[in-house]
Amino acid sequence: MSEIQTIEAEALDAIDGASDLQTLDAIRVAELGKRGRVSGLMKTLGQMSPEQRQDMGPKLNALKTRVADAVEARKAVLEDAALEAQLATEKLDMTLPPKPEHVGALHPVMQVFEEMAAIFGDMGFAVAEGPDIEDDWHNFTALNFPAGHPARETHDTFFMATPEGGEAKVLRTHTSPVQIRTMMAQQPPIRIIAPGRVYRNDWDATHTPMFHQVEALVIEKGIHMGHLKGCLIDFVKAFFEVDEVEARFRPHFFPFTEPSAEMDVKYTKKGDTIEIGAGDQWMEILGSGMVHPNVLRNCGINPDEYQGFAFGMGVDRLAMLKYGMPDLRPYFEADAAWTRHYGFRPWLTPSVSGGLS
């Protein structure tokens, strides 16, 4: 056995037997270090003849490479083992709870406002606004409620304290004054919805002194009552996320529309849930009509040239019908359990393409 073979066998044996990284490094130094055995052999190359060197050079280089490779391979094995041993001491109880996060929720009425804005936005309706504290003209007179007429009394109006010698302002009883403000501010064509708070002096199991409406107004040439019907049926289908809706329109009276209509939809009651669209019973869901020519005139729009429709609906009730809240009153109580249960997660953004709910 040549010296090379002997050194190789001994070195590989020692490397293989190294039980920790320190021992392994000592072996590496002993063999490959400056004063190591392999290094010592390499130094002998300088004293050799060219012929000997040609013979021994590759052999010694091969020896050096094999020993170095063996050290690296053993090192990897030992490091791996050391890591395993360390990880074994780092075990955590993964069943412990993380730090608590608060879970928020959006109010169903506000979510339903957004659903409606998405549906009507798809039909080209912009979102308009008006103040809650209105003057008599915008809330009543311009909407063709004559002064002193009993139709005003059906509204259970809240009045603001009257200033000296002035006319009492009112809390708007409906979102319809936004129709007036919109028509006073812009020329047709008009397509708007006006969501907002409205107020009536009434408080019992089915009424709250404040509630929410969405008003819609379309003023364009050539718009007739068939469009009103089509628009509302399209809306109800989209809102309740059903393919078909059996709807009925009945004459009614609103001072600011002529003709006026209430819309009923068929529904089924199954236990506590209500399914809108088909069934054996009718439910009134909103009031509507063609904008009264007096209203158009009051806003400076020529009723022989332009026409259109308007409708208004109670958002709280439509939210109840869609999402099954049994009672109106908790809407305004900021009750945490109610909001967590009936509310919506913040990342649920209603859209026509992605679904409303």
Next chain:
Amino acid sequence: MKFPLSWLKDYLETDASLDELLAYMGKAGLEIEDVTNPAEELKAFTVCKVKAAAPHPDADKLKVCTVDTVDGEKQIICGAPNARAGMTAIYAPLGAYIPGLDFSLDKKPRKIRGVESQGMMCSTKELNAGEDHDGIADLDGKIALGTPAADALGLNDPVIDFEVTPNRPDWLGVKGIARDLAAAGAGAFINDPVRKVSGAFACPIEIELDDPEACPIFAGALIRGVQDGPSPDWLQARLNAVGITPKSLLVDVTNYISLDRARPLHAYDAAKLKGPIRARLGQDGEQCDALDGKTYDVTSDMCVIADDTGVIGLGGVMGGQSTAVSETTTDVFIESAWFDPLRTARTGRTTGIISDARYRFERGVDPMSCVEGVHLALRLITEYGGGTASKISVSGEAPRRSEPVEFFKRDVARITGLDIKPAAMKKTIKALGFTIEDTGETWLLQVPSWRFDIEQSADLVEEIARLEGYDSLPTESLPPLKSTKHVLTTPVQDRIRTARRTLASRGFLEAVTWSFMPKADAKRFGGGSDALTIANPVASELNQMRPSILGNLAIAAQRGADYGERDLRLFEAGPIYLDDSPKGQRSVIAALVRPSKTRHWQSVSSYDVYAAKADLEAVLDALNQPPARFQIGEPRQPHWHPGQAASLKLGPKVTVAHFGALHPRVLKAMKVEAPIYGFELNLNALPHMKARATKTKPVLDKADLTPIRRDFAFVVSDDTAASAIVKAAQSADKTLVEAVTVFDVYQGPGIAADQKSIAIEVVLQPRGETLKDQDIEAVSQKIIAAVAKSTGGVLRG
């Protein structure tokens, strides 16, 4: 308005079933509220024939009857004194529910004093169908065995209740309802004229009208020698059916005519009238002792009826006590007048009187029905109460509309999309009582005197469309708009949406609370002005428009805590009101937390003022409003803790938000436990981002050299704002200093009592070439000098 079906059929000849009639009503705009049929309750009961009535072997007052019934021959024990063989009676089978007694018969035959009884024979009282005193119902022998009891008793008469819209006072009379249903196609309108009563003598009571605007026409007549007493059964039955308790003939007849044709009348005891009867305006200081037993102050705005003694009634609203009819009345004067609707409504509102007359007059009574109404009253009263009627005296003239209404046929298609032939339009319009002068495209229409809602062509369009039926309307989706705007919402609406989602994603629950709050609390939040007080609040604690949302949220948070909610986080996006103008209403978003110590196996810090600041900054950041652009100042609202709250300003004038701890005194006054931390952000006050010309984003300017971080600690006086140090460090070298953050604040040993140490980390961002040691040293000296200059701070040794 309620009416029994049989009454409608006085004026409507029809074969339509009840369901069909209800459908016609809905189609014509008479919205059904309720339909009840007394027959429903009497389904179990049928007519029977008593074959024999033998004495009970063991009881003197009972009889053992053998009865032919729909169920065959039955033995029925009966205690009625009038039970007898050959009688036609009403049979209740075993198990039947007896409505007047509110119990059900046993399902199995029961022995009464040892003899089995297989059913029951009923009195009308036991059927809730009348009052009889002689025992069981004793029916006409001609009524066949098995006839439903409801038919035999004339009770198979559904009562329909529907909503009368304010535009149709003619629906407050059954005849008016029939006219509309006939026009809708439900049958033929029976419009027989009232049979006139030719008076035997001139009416001796003079009628004087002082104010032709308030009361333009007044018809009256006297009946002498009347005997007041109960009304005939049919009249009582009709009043009962609609829920009016019959009183006496004179009262019942006036009520009946009011319901029959929406014509209010008033009956006076003529013996109590002194001098002429006069419709005039009231005088301040006068009073009226009204029929409801109350005394009302008369004003000069009211139309009163007076005689020589003074006010004896409020015209069109309520009659007076002094001339009221009673059982001793023998001479009765009937008033049939017309009162101005607006004045009547004002009188009604001033006095608070709610009466059938007011309800009709303020909506509009047919002025042409005055005389007809008196004829009808005279006929009914003399027929059932005797007496002799005078001729009818009429003062004044019925107000009439002289101008015809122009109707454009083309409007029907233009407004409704319906294609209706002119002949069909004409038929409908005529059926409603209009007369038509056809001038081609335009028709000139004389409006019937009972319609107050017809002023222009569109009003006729509605009549034609509703009677055609809205089911016939086409259904067309809205045509797409020619030009579509890209943004359909306003910036503030978008802010509300984003801010709400930001807070909800940070653990807040969204609330919607009243726009009102108690005035006393509103004052604590910097509001409470009289202009924002509600004159007629629904409850005394909801009498003021809120100047802030935080008060309502704080109370809700306390309520939640009382229910055991811990660490409750609430927010609301909604209006606040600074004055009563449209601009005084602001859109704000407010959030608050009522913190409670959270226990966790790792330490968790409680919500505090800085957490509230973080939530506010997160909202601003989400709204593309870099928080650093705002300045922090003293709180400017009274509901904030003076030392633990701040305003967020944009320049010296614009305050966009407040945040921090709510004032403990304010919370205590509202019975809310402190602390509460939160913020309120005015979404209207935030600056609007200028729209960029292009959607393309600017090129990314990313530094390719590693930033260098250096720490400094400064000792400053303890009232120095940390932001002053940060700002000074930032401005020391604006190209190199990338960021400055406070990482430690220290007070205690080693630092003088009135001083504190604030440690900052400064991030230096080299650009182009790496910084050498002397560069870093130079910047550090600049930072130290800048901080020293602006705050007096010295580097901590």
